[in-house]
Amino acid sequence: xxxxxxxxxxxxxxxxxxxxxxxxxxxxxxxxxxxxxxxxxxxxxxxxxxxxxxxxxxxxxxxxxxxxxxxxxxxxxxxxxxxxxxxxxxxxxxxxxxxxxxxxxxxxxxxxxxxxxxxxxxxxxxxxxxxxxxxxxxxxxxxxxxxxxxxxxxxxxxxxxxxxxxxxxxxxxxxxxxxxxxxxxxxxxxxxxxxxxxxxxxxxxxxxxxxxxxxxxxxxxxxxxxxxxxxxxxxxxxxxxxxxxxxxxxxxxxxxxxxxxxxxxxxxxxxxxxxxxxxxxxxxxxxxxxxxxxxxxxxxxxxxxxxxxxxxxxxxxxxxxxxxxxxxxxxxxxxxxxxxxxxxxxxxxxxxxxxxxxxxxxxxxxxxxxxxxxxxxxxxxxxxxxxxxxxxxxxxxxxxxxxxxxxxxxxxxxxxxxxxxxxxxxxxxxxxxxxxxxxxxxxxxxxxxxxxxxxxxxxxxxxxxxxxxxxxxxxxxxxxxxxxxxxxxxxxxxxxxx
Amino acid sequence: xxxxxxxxxxxxxxxxxxxxxxxxxxxxxxxxxxxxxxxxxxxxxxxxxxxxxxxxxxxxxxxxxxxxxxxxxxxxxxxxxxxxxxxxxxxxxxxxxxxxxxxxxxxxxxxxxxxxxxxxxxxxxxxxxxxxxxxxxxxxxxxxxxxxxxxxxxxxxxxxxxxxxxxxxxxxxxxxxxxxxxxxxxxxxxxxxxxxxxxxxxxxxxxxxxxxxxxxxxxxxxxxxxxxxxxxxxxxxxxxxxxxxxxxxxxxxxxxxxxxxxxxxxxxxxxxxxxxxxxxxxxxxxxxxxxxxxxxxxxxxxxxxxxxxxxxxxxxxxxxxxxxxxxxxxxxxxxxxxxxxxxxxxxxxxxxxxxxxxxxxxxxxx
Numbered sequence: 001x002x003x004x005x006x007x008x009x010x011x012x013x014x015x016x017x018x019x020x021x022x023x024x025x026x027x028x029x030x031x032x033x034x035x036x037x038x039x040x041x042x043x044x045x046x047x048x049x050x051x052x053x054x055x056x057x058x059x060x061x062x063x064x065x066x067x068x069x070x071x072x073x074x075x076x077x078x079x080x081x082x083x084x085x086x087x088x089x090x091x092x093x094x095x096x097x098x099x100x101x102x103x104x105x106x107x108x109x110x111x112x113x114x115x116x117x118x119x120x121x122x123x124x125x126x127x128x129x130x131x132x133x134x135x136x137x138x139x140x141x142x143x144x145x146x147x148x149x150x151x152x153x154x155x156x157x158x159x160x161x162x163x164x165x166x167x168x169x170x171x172x173x174x175x176x177x178x179x180x181x182x183x184x185x186x187x188x189x190x191x192x193x194x195x196x197x198x199x200x201x202x203x204x205x206x207x208x209x210x211x212x213x214x215x216x217x218x219x220x221x222x223x224x225x226x227x228x229x230x231x232x233x234x235x236x237x238x239x240x241x242x243x244x245x246x247x248x249x250x251x252x253x254x255x256x257x258x259x260x261x262x263x264x265x266x267x268x269x270x271x272x273x274x275x276x277x278x279x280x281x282x283x284x285x286x287x288x289x290x291x292x293x294x295x296x297x298x299x300x301x302x303x304x305x306x307x308x309x310x311x312x313x314x315x316x317x318x319x320x321x322x323x324x325x326x327x328x329x330x331x332x333x334x335x336x337x338x339x340x341x342x343x344x345x346x347x348x349x350x351x352x353x354x355x356x357x358x359x360x361x362x363x364x365x366x367x368x369x370x371x372x373x374x375x376x377x378x379x380x381x382x383x384x385x386x387x388x389x390x391x392x393x394x395x396x397x398x399x400x401x402x403x404x405x406x407x408x409x410x411x412x413x414x415x416x417x418x419x420x421x422x423x424x425x426x427x428x429x430x431x432x433x434x435x436x437x438x439x440x441x442x443x444x445x446x447x448x449x450x451x452x453x454x455x456x457x458x459x460x461x462x463x464x465x466x467x468x469x470x471x472x473x474x475x476x477x478x479x480x481x482x483x484x485x486x487x488x489x490x491x492x493x494x495x496x497x498x
Numbered sequence: 499x500x501x502x503x504x505x506x507x508x509x510x511x512x513x514x515x516x517x518x519x520x521x522x523x524x525x526x527x528x529x530x531x532x533x534x535x536x537x538x539x540x541x542x543x544x545x546x547x548x549x550x551x552x553x554x555x556x557x558x559x560x561x562x563x564x565x566x567x568x569x570x571x572x573x574x575x576x577x578x579x580x581x582x583x584x585x586x587x588x589x590x591x592x593x594x595x596x597x598x599x600x601x602x603x604x605x606x607x608x609x610x611x612x613x614x615x616x617x618x619x620x621x622x623x624x625x626x627x628x629x630x631x632x633x634x635x636x637x638x639x640x641x642x643x644x645x646x647x648x649x650x651x652x653x654x655x656x657x658x659x660x661x662x663x664x665x666x667x668x669x670x671x672x673x674x675x676x677x678x679x680x681x682x683x684x685x686x687x688x689x690x691x692x693x694x695x696x697x698x699x700x701x702x703x704x705x706x707x708x709x710x711x712x713x714x715x716x717x718x719x720x721x722x723x724x725x726x727x728x729x730x731x732x733x734x735x736x737x738x739x740x741x742x743x744x745x746x747x748x749x750x751x752x753x754x755x756x757x758x759x760x761x762x763x764x765x766x767x768x769x770x771x772x773x774x775x776x777x778x779x780x781x782x783x784x785x786x787x788x789x790x791x792x793x794x795x796x797x798x799x800x801x802x803x804x805x806x807x808x809x810x811x812x813x814x815x816x817x818x819x820x821x822x823x824x825x826x827x828x829x830x831x832x833x834x835x836x837x838x839x840x841x842x843x844x845x846x847x848x849x850x851x852x853x854x855x856x857x858x859x860x861x862x863x864x
Contacts, residue, residue, distance in 0.1 A: 361510075374516070424515075
């Protein structure tokens with residue numbers, strides 16, 4: 001507690017919380033792979049960061065599993081593929097798996113029950129492919145960050161090739177309570193993950209990789225270590241179990257010993273990070289030519305009768321998962337997509353599973369934070385818990401007094417919304433909600449300012465144009481008058497001559 | 499289909515601590531020292547204790563009603579009870595009833611509610627009350643009864659205790675025989691009479707001071723029990739070690755240096771540490787969340803500042819005890835400390851500028 005070194009040196013992990021894990025109910029059971037194929041799949045065209053994909057199929061088309069439904073648009077985007085074989089019955093706006101459930105362009109696929117793959121030849125030796133070809137294939141397979149960030153993976157691979165990246169970091173932290181999809185994936189499909197890592201290294205032209213796994217997953221660690229043994233350039237390391245260990249920058253500091261500069265990218269310290277699930281998807285895509293059409297989802301929470309990890313086609317409705325796992329509809333007081341710390345609360349369950357859905361939780365009243373809010377007693381638990389080194393209580397105070405700029409001054413923009421502060425707060429103050437509100441409000445204000453500046457510029461331009469026209473007219477008028485005078489003078493001169 | 503209208507973001511789950519829980523744990527931590535004090539000073543102390551706590555709660559309810567708030571849930575958070583308790587701990591055990599009432603009133607009304615209630619006050623309510631009482635009623639606030647455990651021969655009986663609490667000690671013939679000075683007060687008086695140190699404490703047992711078998715405030719005599727409660731509180735994660743350690747370390751180091759230089763005029767660190775008021779301030783007063791800084795570095799500075807002021811006031815000030823003044827002065831500095839002592843933000847230097855984007859030098863080969 002009081003050793004000199006802890007006083008003088010900053011610890012390798014700052015802040016964080018150790019939340020009750022709730023992982024045991026799902027971490028010891030195999031991934032369920034025989035989920036009955038849904039009748040209809042709702043496949044949103046935007047399941048990633050960046051621009052929405054543009055459909056290449058029409059209503060009435062028959063498609064095979066893995067067939068391209070929509071191609072990517074622009075630099076940062078990802079294509080979307082059919083998760084099973086069947087007929088396209090609609091392409092329209094459907095509610096998105098988001099707290100607002102706002103409509104988003106979605107392809108509705110009526111499955112034919114055959115689940116027939118499109119024929120695509122596997123690659124004999126993918127290491128013979130050019131590095132650029134690997135990222136092209138990853139991009140074409142529609143792979144995005146499966147840890148929840150949903151950033152197009154090919155963009156990151158290209159970034160890796162273009163920058164001086166010395167290490168590929170693989171995030172096997174899975175620090176969110178309840179979630180065990182990465183844990184199970186590592187336990188059961190370690191060889192595939194390691195192969196994916198090797199392919200990514202090849203695609204990025206990077207020499208070594210480090211896999212970080214929280215030490216509450218000894219089986220996953222053992223499996224990954226064993227699978228990585230033949231490859232000395234892939235190191236599998238245990239990291240302490242402390243949320244948010246899976247925050248990329250926390251893991252980078254722990255494994256590399258360096259911090260990513262504020263406003264910078266992890267490439268600035270020579271590393272790129274991918275999730276274990278992404279590595280596995282790369283393995284499927286590059287070696288077997290299979291695009292990303294399914295994912296492993298943890299279905300858990302107090303209202304779930306049989307919690308499990310389950311591999312489902314992208315576009316499966318959450319309500320069907322709930323029916324399969326036996327969710328008590330009356331006991332489920334909150335549905336969450338993702339983990340309970342950072343996940344989004346969903347308004348209802350008729351929403352599809354997307355590429356980023358690592359977990360679907362149905363939590364009971366007892367499980368959720370449901371105490372009454374009390375005044376802040378400045379206990380500073382939030383300060384100790386913040387992994388980014390912020391002062392959540394001070395920021396919340398300023399936001400409450402509508403001093404948003406003052407909140408920015410003390411680091412609002414460095415907040416990662418990890419929820420550690422809300423978790424520990426004994427007064428149950430919704431701190432993250434304050435910060436999200438403030439960030440949104442600031443963005444709106446900035447937009448309004450841009451708009452008014454734009455209007456002013458248009459106005460100035462118009463005034464200048466009007467002035468110019470007026471001046472031109474005046475000049476023309478003067479020229480006309482001068483010409484007239486000249487004409488009259490000439491006429492009078494001619495008159496006198498005559 | 500499940501439909502939920504009320505949505506919330508971030509951390510859908512939470513740790514199981516509440517404000518009530520924290521207050522309860524602090525009360526638990528100070529209860530051994532308080533119980534020992536009640537045992538040592540008997541029924542009048544118990545009367546005063548009950549009166550102070552009761553008035554604190556009543557004043558809180560009164561203020562909340564005045565502000566048009568519902569009193570019950572706020573009362574239930576336990577903060578008013580704890581403030582009253584801390585006030586009672588710092589009062590002379592046989593003080594008359596109105597001292598308790600006035601103390602609770604100052605703490606709750608002037609110390610807390612006028613600022614807007616829990617979490618808003620600048621000064622520690624209990625210390626504000628204690629200091630206001632000490633300056634306003636110096637006689638009552640420095641009349642220290644001898645240790646006379648309940649049921650012992652010298653202890654006042656029930657009837658007698660009512661008269662002590664409600665009519666004051668002044669009316670009693672044996673008042674002088676039953677009171678005396680605290681150790682620190684005695685030393686101060688002796689100094690003024692040109693007596694010097696080893697002689698003053700010649701037949702004095704520091705050990706009994708540590709234990710709490712000495713004259714002093716109601717719950718502040720036993721530095722041993724207070725320290726034990728405080729350490730338990732740290733282990734429970736309710737308070738952090740920074741303030742108590744830096745405070746006690748500063749007092750020990752300063753008094754140690756001066757004592758080594760001049761053992762006649764400066765008391766040893768042991769005498770300082772054996773005074774329960776110091777332990778109480780270190781673990782329970784200076785660590786008050788609301789009025790102390792909220793970063794570890796700030797807390798170290800705050801604790802050291804308190805320690806320095808306590809030493810200075812005890813050594814050169816007019817009052818034998820300086821913990822209350824020291825804490826209040828440092829409370830006033832808390833916003834300033836919080837302004838300057840901020841944690842370093844990830845990816846930034848201490849001054850807030852982003853870290854330099856150096857290109858990685860290491861080359862890793864396969």
